Amino acid sequence: MTRIGILTSGGDCPGLNAVIRACVLRGIRGYGDEFVGFIDGWRGVLDGVAVELDWRSVRGISKLGGTILGTSRTSPFEEGGGPGRVAAVLREHRVDALVVIGGEGTLTAAKLLHDEGIHIVGVPKTVDNDISATDYTFGFDTAVEIATEAIDRLHTTGESHHRCMVAEVMGRHVGWIALHAGMATSAHAILIPEQRASIEEICDWVRKPFERGRTPIVVVAEGFVPEGMNHAHSERGLDAFDRPRLGGIGEMLAPLIEKGTGIETRSTTLGHIQRGGTPSASDRVLATRLGMAAVDAVHDSAWGTMVATRSTAIVRVELVEAIGKLKTVPQDRYDEAFRLFG
Numbered sequence: 001m002t003r004i005g006i007l008t009s010g011g012d013c014p015g016l017n018a019v020i021r022a023c024v025l026r027g028i029r030g031y032g033d034e035f036v037g038f039i040d041g042w043r044g045v046l047d048g049v050a051v052e053l054d055w056r057s058v059r060g061i062s063k064l065g066g067t068i069l070g071t072s073r074t075s076p077f078e079e080g081g082g083p084g085r086v087a088a089v090l091r092e093h094r095v096d097a098l099v100v101i102g103g104e105g106t107l108t109a110a111k112l113l114h115d116e117g118i119h120i121v122g123v124p125k126t127v128d129n130d131i132s133a134t135d136y137t138f139g140f141d142t143a144v145e146i147a148t149e150a151i152d153r154l155h156t157t158g159e160s161h162h163r164c165m166v167a168e169v170m171g172r173h174v175g176w177i178a179l180h181a182g183m184a185t186s187a188h189a190i191l192i193p194e195q196r197a198s199i200e201e202i203c204d205w206v207r208k209p210f211e212r213g214r215t216p217i218v219v220v221a222e223g224f225v226p227e228g229m230n231h232a233h234s235e236r237g238l239d240a241f242d243r244p245r246l247g248g249i250g251e252m253l254a255p256l257i258e259k260g261t262g263i264e265t266r267s268t269t270l271g272h273i274q275r276g277g278t279p280s281a282s283d284r285v286l287a288t289r290l291g292m293a294a295v296d297a298v299h300d301s302a303w304g305t306m307v308a309t310r311s312t313a314i315v316r317v318e319l320v321e322a323i324g325k326l327k328t329v330p331q332d333r334y335d336e337a338f339r340l341f342g
């Protein structure tokens with residue numbers, strides 16, 4: 001029997017509860033484990049706030065969005081934290097190993113704690129799909145489905161009014177959601193953080209379909225930086241990690257497109273709708289498989305690793321492979337989409 005701590009950290013994402021359930025059920029059934037859930041990510045570890053998790057606590061939660069444990073963008077190295085504090089809290093709760101479910105920041109912290117001897121296994125999570133060393137992260141499929149449905153809806157209203165419709169999706173540093181939802185909805189321009197484009201080019205991509213009697217659709221990732229700007233558009237200050245809060249690039253572009261083309265243009269920011277609600281079937285399956293694999297990794301003492309996807313297989317990779325460099329949209333994937341712009 002091993003006593004395993006679980007936490008969810010960083011921005012939430014559909015599928016987190018399916019991971020928690022799979023960990024707990026795999027551990028109890030396969031190994032006779034006990035589980036402790038730390039509340040609100042690393043905050044719960046630093047403050048020593050945790051709940052016991054048994055099979056009743058995870059009954060029926062795979063289909064629920066969010067996380068039953070809560071989350072925060074707290075770093076375990078914040079004031080009063082660090083490896084000593086983390087180790088002391090784990091000892092207090094008789095926790096032998098920690099399963100950490102999070103994005104790049106969380107996994108980086110996990111790697112540093114692992115270097116200090118804390119028994120940690122990581123599970124990658126993010127709607128942005130930007131973590132290296134894994135093909136896909138759960139939450140991404142759901143976000144793309146939500147964005148696709150929304151853009152299809154924008155299309156019909158745009159068509160009625162002969163307008164250009166701009167849809168802003170999430171994607172701080174990478175444009176995976178924009179690329180997939182844009183391709184799925186036959187968008188006429190897909191603007192992503194990895195690629196610059198000028199307002200003139202964007203106007204050209206809008207004008208051409210309009211002249212063919214089509215409703216121009218522009219999908220823009222929140223982190224897109226148009227030529228002539230130095231930073232992603234941000235007007236809402238900094239988040240807990242001192243990163244600019246993004247959002248609003250669509251609203252910024254719409255009047256410029258309208259001015260440059262003479263076509264009435266509206267923008268919609270999908271925002272957190274993409275992260276909320278029921279996970280897709282595919283994300284539930286992925287999250288369940290990753291959760292079970294994480295507990296198996298604990299029992300193999302595979303400390304400092306992360307469970308990941310390689311094609312259809314679940315594999316283990318060193319945490320160090322997953323951090324430091326984001327998985328951006330490669331040039332050939334952008335070029336592929338670019339051929340159908342305009």
Ligand code: F6P
Pocket residue numbers: 010011012126127128170171172222239245246275
């Ligand atoms: O989790 C990633 C992400 O959704 C980014 O795409 C976005 O910039 C950020 O989180 C928003 O964070 P918050 O929920 O803290 O506003």
